[in-house]
Amino acid sequence: MKLIYEGKTKNVYELADGNYMLKFKDDVTGEDGVFDPGANTVGLTIEGAGKAGLKLTKMFFEALQEKGIPTHYIDANIEDATMTVRPATFFGEGLEVICRYRAVGSFLRRYGKYAEEGQPLDAFVEVTLKDDERQDPPISADALAMLNILSRDEYEVLKDLTQKIASVIKEELAKKGIELYDIKLEFGRIKGQIVLIDEISGGNMRAYKDGKYIEPLELERLMLL
Incomplete structure (x- = not known):
């Protein structure tokens, strides 16, 4: 290897x-x-x-x-x-796509003047650049296209896939009485097709049960009982 x-x-x-x-x-x-x-x-x-x-x-x-x-x-x-x-190519040097169902984390830090903690969100999709030096800045669909990272058509595919995937995860968690607040996903291209890559675990989502945050290991235990 x-x-x-x-x-x-x-x-x-x-x-x-x-x-x-x-x-x-x-x-x-x-x-x-x-x-x-x-x-x-x-x-x-x-x-x-x-x-x-x-x-x-x-x-x-x-x-x-x-x-x-x-x-x-x-x-x-x-x-x-x-x-x-399967090996996939990144968009630029990598994008992170977040789907949010409640206002927590960085969303609340940025928009706390208008949003309340835990406020319901309608599967809000947010794209950030993987750039540790600049603390993963959010980027709009227009900027992605202008910087030749992602075309406008590809952005719509990305957004649609993100909401579909998040909905599946949300439904799986709900079977155990767990609520998904937000989830971070990554995508790439394989032979021109946009596909989900990386992982889907407790480490890249916020999930709550009875109003209390569930740590990653506890989430795994609850989901695989």
């Missing part, structure tokens, strides 16, 4: 057959020892977080595949905390 990329929460290796393998770590993003899915730094290490994240990722990706939603997922090995995926 050839190491392609060393990330905050996982490493990416190239396999002999041309596919990629993601190796999940126990590191999660946050600040000052507090987990935050939108943070740009590793805030803490939680033993078992890698396998827990992969278990949820496997479950969600397979649920999406059943609904015909395009992803890079091939299979997963929980014991080794690895996932095999």
